[in-house]
Amino acid sequence: MSTAATGSSIVVPDGFVLHTENTAHLLLPASNDAFLNPVQEFNRDMSIACITAWSEQLNENKEAKWTEKMRKKREKEKEKFNANKKRKGPSSRRLDGSADPLQPETTDAEYQETPQAKYHPYKFTVLEALSATGLRAIRYAKEIPLLRYVVANDLSSSAVEVMRRNVRINGLSSPDDASSETTTVSETKPGTVRVTHGDACASMYSHRPENLRFDCIDLDPYGTAAPFIDGAVQAVSDGGLLCVTCTDLSILATNNYPEKCFANYGGIPVKAEFCHEAALRLVLHSLTTAAARYGRFIHPLVSLSIDFYVRLFVQVRTAPIKVKEAFSKTGTVYVCSFCQNFHTQHLGKMVEKVNAKGNTNVLYRQQVGPPCGEKCEECGSPYHVAGPMWMDAIHDRSFVDRVLAHIDASGDKYGTVTRMKGMLSVVKEELDTPFYFTPSRMASSFNCISPPLNSVASALLNAGHRISRSHAAAGSLKTSASRKQVHDVFRSWVTSHPVVMKNVPEDSPKRVLLAKEAQVEADFKHHPDSLKATENVKLVRYQQNPEPNWGPGTKAASGKKRKIAEIDQMMDEADNTG
Template sequence: MSDAGSPSITVPEGFTLHTENTSHILISSKGEAFLNPVQEFNRDLSVACIRVWSEELNREKETKWKQTQERRAKREADADAKAGQQKDQKKPKMESGEQSNDPEDNSPGDDPATGNTLSEVNKREYRPHKFVLLEALSATGLRSIRYAKEIPLVRFVIANDLSASATAAMKRNVELNGLGPSPDPTESALSSSMISEHQPHDRGKVRINEGDACALMYNHRTEKTRVDVVDLDPYGTAAPFIDGAVQCINDGGLLCVTCTDLSVLATTNYPEKCFSNYGGIPVKAEYCHESALRLVLHTLSTSASRYGRYIEPQLSLSIDFYVRLFVRIHSAPIEVKKAASKTAMYYICQGCQSFYEQPLGRMIDKVHERSGNVNLLFKTQAGPSVGQKCTECGSAQHIAGPMWSGPLHNNNFLSKVLEHLESNQGKYGTAVRMRGMLTVAKEELHVPFYFTPSRIAGFFHSICPPLDDVASALLNAGYRVSRSHALAGSLKTNATRQDVHDVFRSWVKKHPVRMDKISETSLARQLLAKEARTEAIFSRHPQSVTQASKIKLVRYQQNPAPNWGPGTKADSGTKRKREEEDE
């Protein structure tokens, strides 16, 4: 998106100017750093989410600050009152109408010069919390520049890259946007502990560091040097950077993660690679993109747990060719103990794609008889939840996970992001799509995995019922229904897959299939051999999915555009430097 009010910029020969919102960067024809224009949606979404998170964190800190001030004022008032009582007891009584010249005889807590109470004199104003953001893999620096220019509460951004050519490009782009070194020596001194002093360009709103991303994050894992936000947007998997990231974030901080290796996360082509990167086995089913999110969340959860920390997912999206997650990091031993009960293995039917959840742990609430206090007990989970064959169609199953089984999103956070977007649509080039995807995510049920009526109709060899008919049948049966952001035409429900299949068995009774066209050993024969336990009611339910579609929104990814996909990784710069020296 171009900024209509952007200043005229002289573009040197061999460069092209790329403008996105308020930021401008020069891209070299030599390909010194990687930039994918399609990722503008990712960057817009990140700016909005980090901005909303920073405002919420600031509100939390302001509330705590006010509570502290109130407690302090109360203590001072109590101390002043006690001191006044003691002084009155020691002071000799004066005759009627006699006045004291002792300045201490003024009312306790009063300032004789102004008449204000001391609590009013000493009252300080709250200063907004400014946060530090670390982008571990910055490439051209566009993302860091946008963060510095578009998020008001940013104190400064540390933009890091291992490539010498990338850091050279970043320096050029940072200066182009007026975010270079600060002339204020006080502000420069504040950052001396944040990034290494030997770097020549380590001051300003965007402070550039050339080095290994993991080493940089490990250098910030002590409490005094931690940052508030870490953004991981690598080429491929973010797995090698997660351990350092979860350690270097302040309590309540935000971790933003992108993974573009969906050929590993969302297929079973490379299960050994998925296990080595994410500690789990992927899913082979139409809901594989949601399982990809849950595999990454599992990695974040287990990585944080090692250090007495836990994750709170704010937003987890499967977008185009990658996943993007926004997760808050907190420290609390009791919450770490709950991680096992939010983790599960899944048995995935290779025929009808039914899934069976096997939690790894469970929590028991034990109420003390006398005090009434509730204690949590953590136990192992009984298993397995299913045999070797699928109970629906008798097909073999493959095991997937472990993966995160808790919520993918925080609805309160999503509401605030949508509110922010509503009043700032002109600031985001992809605002229409952002609004659509965030709306679907907010409506999404906090249950694992979705299905599409068209796929299940294919299993039954029947014509496909309308989306609203399937949703209404489930709602009429007392279940909840929503869409999933990960796939167009999908539904999520708290009904079991057997309940969903019963809806289709009822549908087949009204729309019979040609059994003579179905093989005796086919999947459809196995599914149709069972009778529906209850007759589905297809009459339109007032809360069917059409209610969520009254407002026309771009809810799902659009057809591939130019620059689609993760692109080609940029050269490191070291090889090019040697070639230039040889010339």
């Protein structure tokens, strides 16, 4: 048995290893009994920052409502006092002017306000439905100020055992769950982490009543979050936060398993370079359709494509009238199989109509379509259909500003702070329009030398279009220009950087692209807005692989597999001795 010094000494039993991340200390079995991926420290850091910012906003809203309620209460008390004073004034004296001994005499004293009650900050609750080692729950309990408690749940009995041990050594367990087996760290918050053993869906379904709902639900499964979404949208409180991770990008961000993607998320993925943004929109579509069934709607705060997974922070509210807008924010995408030209088709639209009385009514109507033919008008290749998916904004800029302000005020609290600032800075500037492109990929469609990113950005800005970067891919651009207008920029580029046509096959769609004339000649002169001020700040916008063979990690061994392995080992030993 060894001892490691981490603030206070923690006894490390034989067969265990000590893992420390920020403020949390974990004792993990040397055998892989509980799932932990150190690479996802960025995920946990970003989650703490976003939940903290959301909880502060939630508390401010509740305080504003409480203050308004108190103001109305004081006004009502003052009005009642003045009414009583006016009513009692003439009757406090007799007709001859002498005081009436049976009635107290009123004075002209001003209204004295009762001592004002003090507002107590709102403490919120969290459910981490798939907690594994408990690392995330422990960090939430230690690092989020307004947290009341977090329920850390897991189906695996071995994971629950690991969680209970880790909660104890961090001083976060309930008093009746205290143990002298390990030494706890200082500055504890007993009872802040409540460990439960059970099915995640069953736990969420049991918390559907309004008085039992969680303010925040975190879904961070190994693979898809699809099986847990229906329960989550019902068990989160009105105005609550859903934090959702999906690591199955082989399904979400490729076209290898469209049937599986449809089964999980209710939509078909795209086969294009902007597949990672489409993956975010597919998950949002799954969330909005699940919420709509129960008269609820979603408001995306931050939607991130990170490394090998997507992470979304979505606010859920109850308002049946807003649910009607969901189909107008949903649509399909027609994507060219060669040049990746695309057209979006919203499923519905909202039409405002003024009646005879001058009142404005909102009507919900089907959309007219399709927006294009069977063949791409740019290169002649066939279109493929993707979706339906979320077609509205995927970020809330005001919320991103709040998260960035929190990170700036936190100093070096987070281990991945430079990357957090970098990614959120790109997200803050990102256009709401779908989708992005990379000049290098588009240049390959024209078989030409790739123009510099700044040259393409300047050409689009000089033509009056808006541009931004995309957090989902390095070297990418989003623009308000149509794909045809972007192609014209490359046609203008080709005039000064000719293509060797003998290298282009006769039947290639590239020849169709090159044969068209640019309707507007692009101006590649440097535009001052092509490089934003944030480009000069040393931030990590696009992460390089932090370690060899990184990825979603290896799923924790189940009890059944472990028993089979033990039996196999015993049989091998018996054979060897025999």
